Amino acid sequence: MELSRVEVVLVRPSLPANVAAAARAMKNMGLRRLWLVDPPAGLEKPEARALAYGSQDVLDGAKRASSLQEAVAGSVFVAGTTGRDDVRGGTWTPRRLAAEAARRVGEGRLSLVFGPEASGLPSRELDLCHVLVRAPTDAAQPSLNLAQAVLLLAYELRLAALGVGEDSSSIAPEAVTAGELEQALEDLRGALLEVGYLDPLNPDHILTELRRLLARARPTSREVTLLRGLARQIAWAGRIARSRVTAP
């Protein structure tokens, strides 16, 4: 696995110390690409930088984004972390994620997404992830420090990378990015609203299930095009049906 293709996305971290410690944990495990979504002030202060011991380059090279969508738009596989054990569709272990990442990294960039320290990722951002990962912590103290969570996932990815080595025997199919998949989902949202399948007040529940299903399938560009064409045709039928049903 090429670890250089793995990106860590920290969403609204509140403590500069944790961001710095996460940068060190990344570099410990051979990861270098860091995204910060709405990071706290104070990252440049000496006491924070000290915690990035030997890894200030990772911190300094971090990219900024104003939303999670923006940070993961170029990724083919987006794994979100959560401490919740009641999420729809269940969660993967870090080890399972690593095995999957090793299989998929040939396709493009992978994103590992971590939420704010106190609350974790909210549902609307968990819903943007293709899979959800939960560390097998003890019920007595399930909450991992942010940098510790980064380390665990990076460690498992590193082991998978070392295990897989330079294996390029399986030719990865071209995969679409999260942004392209979102376009297809947006079209499907419009189509399913037209035919009355989605509750206009809460369309996201079903769309999240479709996102998970489609992301697991790793659609090709051709398949995304097919889905979008299909969505257009459904929307057309839905518009006519609705105009007829609601006509006087």
Next chain:
Amino acid sequence: MELSRVEVVLVRPSLPANVAAAARAMKNMGLRRLWLVDPPAGLEKPEARALAYGSQDVLDGAKRASSLQEAVAGSVFVAGTTGRDDVRGGTWTPRRLAAEAARRVGEGRLSLVFGPEASGLPSRELDLCHVLVRAPTDAAQPSLNLAQAVLLLAYELRLAALGVGEDSSSIAPEAVTAGELEQALEDLRGALLEVGYLDPLNPDHILTELRRLLARARPTSREVTLLRGLARQIAWAGRIARSRVTAP
């Protein structure tokens, strides 16, 4: 493995914050027994205790020893950690250690020994250990933070204790049979014919693509149900639309 028999020994840690963060990491992974050999002053200060978030009990229950010998005297198996890759007899990975620990824990207490932040364990203390463990860090930044090192070993021991093997994942999702998937595809065929997306003379081309896509995703029963409901709604809209378009 009974994790209650695993003891973490921190030898001359220099920063109270690291001791506190290590206590949290232990409790995250279900370990409780902490030994401190010649610890720093200041462990009782609020800023240190805050880092033991939810784990102050581990910190407060720590035993003190004046030497490593004393701290490990009651253990049947002593694993020392090192960042050096030139030690006599070589080093084990955390995962190998965990497998061995799972085998040996029935015999009595196990000790995981960590040295001072800056220097690690010196030779005379490494020599007291039964095996040496080294985390597979990257050469560009091999040095793990103390609490991070504790987390990694505790994590591997926890997985071994839970009986999670090398290649196991989380709960395998219930998979549907090929027959169930075909029912959903049959419904989708009907729906897409109704909305005019499929060529009635050759619908199978597109359906084959959808089958590949969905089969790759390994849908759950719930997802198959969702797809079938969606197909019914699309078919309904398609029937109305067609009747309108073809009406005289």
